[in-house]
Amino acid sequence: MKYIIILVDGAGDYTIESIGNKTPLEVANIPNITNLAQNGEIGLVQTIPVGMQPGSDIANLSVMGYAPEKYHTGRSPLEAASMGVPLSDTDITFRCNLVTLSEDKPYQEKTILDHSSGDITTEESTQLIETLSKQLQTEFIKYYPGVSYRHLILWKNGLKSSTYDFDLTPPHDILGQSISNYLPKGPHQELLTNMMEKSYDILKNHPVNVLRTKKGLNPASSIWIWGEGKKPRLDSFKEKFGLAGSVISAVDLIHGIGILAGLKPIKVDGATGTIHTNFSGKASAAVKALLDGDDFVYLHLEAPDECGHQGNLQEKIESIEIIDHKIVGPIKTALEEAKEEFKVLILPDHLTPIKLRTHTSDPVPYVIYDSRTNSKKSDNRFTEKSAKESGNFFLTGPELTSYFFK
Structure with a gap:
């Protein structure tokens, strides 16, 4: 059978x-x-x-x-298993979407327009994640490219310095809304929000996004961090x-x-x-x-x-x-x-x-x-x-x- x-x-x-x-x-x-x-x-x-x-x-x-x-134990560690990212029992992972935010207003008041950046291609998104990795990666924070708009952030040994008390919102839950009430909350909100804000500054004029905008496609103007988890x-x-x-x-x-x-x-x-x-x-x-x-x-x-x-x-x-x-x-x-x-x-x-x-x-x-x-x-x-x-x-x-x- x-x-x-x-x-x-x-x-x-x-x-x-x-x-x-x-x-x-x-x-x-x-x-x-x-x-x-x-x-x-x-x-x-x-x-x-x-x-x-x-x-x-x-x-x-x-x-x-x-x-x-x-x-x-969370969404992102399941994705890490597919991506071949090894996890220790003290690691924390996050889902990292490439999203389209409105161009008006300061970052923390922008509106989320598209959770998938117009179904951006894997080839395009890999270039963006590689750029972010070069500029934002640290000894403990690592970026891993995935498929289309879906990517991964690994916080090595995050559980050693974290209460694992995160309040994060999936981007597809707040389409068309201001992000002001949905930015990361909890003991590590500043760390995560800073990464998101910096990603906007890095990505807004990236050649991939400039070309997408010329074609009338939604740019991947920011990362959105959610879906935290630990080794399953x-x-x-x-x-x-x-x-x-x-x-x-x-x-x-x-x-x-x-x-x-x-x-x-x-x-x-x-x-x-x-x-x-x-x-x-x-x-x-x-x-x-x-x-x-x-x-x-x-x-x-x-x-x-x-x-x-x-x-x-x-x-x-x-x-x-x-x-x-x-x-x-x-x-x-x-x-x-x-x-x-x-x-x-x-x-x-x-x-x-x-x-x-x-x-x-x-x-x-x-x-x-x-x-x-x-x-x-x-x-x-x-x-x-x-x-x-x-x-x-x-x-x-x-x-x-x-x-x-x-």
């Missing part, structure tokens, strides 16, 4: 007046996922534990079967579930969780984490991994989440349709043609509603399909409403994951 989880990041939403008080999942043309729903099981799952923030780190740990209450430890996925497998994603967060769990990270050329990612390449990589001997693949697709953060309704709908057409359909067909028995679980990790442009803790819809029981059972659809009406509900992600692997 082969198992695949297809994680459509942020695909869930609230009803939207401009599309007839429906959600993107309700209006999207997704015949392949609909077929799986009608021949399988649908329901809701609470991926975010009560009292925890609805971050992708917490949600994906949950969906992969690791209770965040037990295993979560996950139990072996194979020992936990009896399965060996891989993770496929464009983002370090997902690969990092996989690496720490003992899963193989598979990187796909052209995988960007946006609507312009190499969807077909990801599908092919998943099929190859399963047919080459993997029991399990965790396939993460970031595009709907990014569209939600941008408030782009049409592209969110389009990204869901592309996933149906270029991911779900081809994978199902390939496994059937190979005469493999397989189970598929499709779900978001959290909602990313268009009107909010950030994550919420609402339960998310899921679909489970088992190729061994392929006969139409219902008029189920992969929508928030249909999932709720099914009456099926899992209190936690790990409970759903264990049920899926039965």
Whole structure:
């Protein structure tokens, strides 16, 4: 038996007046996922534990079967694992976004316009991080370039001089707002805020940003520090579930969780984490991994989440349709043609509603399909409403994951 989880990041939403008080999942043309729903099981799952923030780190740990209450030590150390950055038990890591701030007013009164600097390319952002590293790096503060706008700061031995009492805000939570109330707070607020302010002075006239501005693209005008954490430890996925497998994603967060769990990270050329990612390449990589001997693949697709953060309704709908057409359909067909028995679980990790442009803790819809029981059972659809009406509900992600692997 082969198992695949297809994680459509942020695909869930609230009803939207401009599309007839429906959600993107309700209006999207997704015949392949609909077929799986009608021949399988649908329901809701609470991926975010009560009292925890609805971050992708917490949600994906949950969906992969690791209770965040037990295993979560922060977002950035999971990304560090994917980036190959070794951590000691006394190190602190931070997520370092490249963001676009308004050009008016003093730094601490600026507005955050874009949490991703217009989906800046990895090639461009690496140049910016390397420049910041040369000018801001110290014996204890290190900068590491990642993918697109997502990067890492390491504070060596930070726990030896820190109370680990940080109050940091994800930039995608405050889009369009003044940063004045959301700058770092806590005992080390001056250290972190100074780095952010200095980064603006260094980056505002950087050649990469000058060229982006000429092209009408958002410049990466500042870093934004958040997602603090310390060295994590996950139990072996194979020992936990009896399965060996891989993770496929464009983002370090997902690969990092996989690496720490003992899963193989598979990187796909052209995988960007946006609507312009190499969807077909990801599908092919998943099929190859399963047919080459993997029991399990965790396939993460970031595009709907990014569209939600941008408030782009049409592209969110389009990204869901592309996933149906270029991911779900081809994978199902390939496994059937190979005469493999397989189970598929499709779900978001959290909602990313268009009107909010950030994550919420609402339960998310899921679909489970088992190729061994392929006969139409219902008029189920992969929508928030249909999932709720099914009456099926899992209190936690790990409970759903264990049920899926039965």
